[in-house]
Amino acid sequence: MILIYDGDCPFCSRYVRLMRVREAVGEMRLVDARDGGPEVEDVRGRGYVIDQGMVLIMNGHYYHGDECLHRLALLSTRQGWFNKFNHWLFRYQWLSRLSYPVLRTGRNTVLWLMGRKKLGF
Numbered sequence: 001m002i003l004i005y006d007g008d009c010p011f012c013s014r015y016v017r018l019m020r021v022r023e024a025v026g027e028m029r030l031v032d033a034r035d036g037g038p039e040v041e042d043v044r045g046r047g048y049v050i051d052q053g054m055v056l057i058m059n060g061h062y063y064h065g066d067e068c069l070h071r072l073a074l075l076s077t078r079q080g081w082f083n084k085f086n087h088w089l090f091r092y093q094w095l096s097r098l099s100y101p102v103l104r105t106g107r108n109t110v111l112w113l114m115g116r117k118k119l120g121f
Helices: 008-020 021-025 038-045 066-076 080-090 093-114
Strands: 002-004 029-032 055-058 062-063
Touching: 002 008, 008 055, 008 080, 008 093, 021 066, 038 055, 055 066, 062 066, 066 080, 080 093
Parallel strands: 002 029
Antiparallel strands: 002 055, 055 062
């Protein structure tokens, strides 16, 4: 499994540090999209916009944005307050779809307030 995220986004960076997917399903490689690399080029070539959400590559399938958070919630442990909340919020696809635009707007606002640029892809 590979998770591609924006390393300059404080929410994305904290999220990938706090979630406990590795404990539940094994190894997952984290890729900061700002560092580039073949995985980042692959998802860009497939039309995924990292500024619009993280991308999870699992068993040849690509999950982006709300689908990514939904999958991660189902895969993570339920240990700790963060993982319990994450599971509660994103375990249902419809709830992930509903809440994700609010989270993305918050991310974009915080990046702007911090003077950090979006990835541009």
